[in-house]
Amino acid sequence: MPDVDLEVKLAVYRHFAGTARRPSAGEIGATLGLPGDEVLASFRRLVGKRVLVLDDDGASIRMAPPFSGIPTQHVAVVEGREHFANCAWDVFGIVAACGGRGTALSRCEQSREPLELEIGNDGPEASDWLFHSAVPAARWWDDIVFT
Numbered sequence: 456m457p458d459v460d461l462e463v464k465l466a467v468y469r470h471f472a473g474t475a476r477r478p479s480a481g482e483i484g485a486t487l488g489l490p491g492d493e494v495l496a497s498f499r500r501l502v503g504k505r506v507l508v509l510d511d512d513g514a515s516i517r518m519a520p521p522f523s524g525i526p527t528q529h530v531a532v533v534e535g536r537e538h539f540a541n542c543a544w545d546v547f548g549i550v551a552a553c554g555g556r557g558t559a560l561s562r563c564e565q566s567r568e569p570l571e572l573e574i575g576n577d578g579p580e581a582s583d584w585l586f587h588s589a590v591p592a593a594r595w596w597d598d599i600v601f602t
Contacts, residue, residue, distance in 0.1 A: 462487055463497040464506055467519050472553050475536040477516040477524030508599055517600065521548030533557035542602075543570075544586050550574045 466486050470478035478486075480494040487494075495514055501507040508518035516524040523529075523539040531538045531549035538553065540546040543561040550557035559572040559579070573580045588595075588602065595602040 459489070459493065460497050460500050460504075463489075463494060464501055467501075467507070467516065468522070468552070471519055471522040471538070475538045477519070477522075480514055505596060505599075521545030521552070528562050530560040531557050532560060542588075544588075547574065547579070 463483055466483045467478055470476075470482065470486070480491045480498060483489070484491045484494045498507055498509060498514070498516070502509055506519065507516055508520075509515060510517045510524070518524060518541050521540055521544075523541045523545070525539065527539045527541065529540040529543050529546050531540055531546040531553070533550055533553040533556070536553075538549045540549050543559070546559040546561065550559065555574075555576045557574050559570070559574055561570045562568060563570060570584065572582055572584065590597075590602045
């Protein structure tokens, strides 16, 4: 395989998009015909490239932006599957990655009011939503889980 990290990255994203859940190193290894330790080594290299964020166990995928490997209040519903996103903004990325049509579900962090927005091939329906991040974009990767 000419570029193991590229193949692992693509397999991870295909898995998230197709199943709405994070893959294990074993699942990626089975898909690509690679041993688990080689997949885990690739995961670590992809962390260094800011492609993945692993859980504290060093093996489970916490984030493959825009996909979240853990449940969050930010959900993209595409073709009946509920994909967890890392933040409200990432919901849009998931809908785009999974076909361009879906529903964004989140909540207002000020009022706790549930938010729902339809997203089509031409973008989201009109809304007065605002996206706010307390951390400047240039600093997100200083602590991406907090951000």
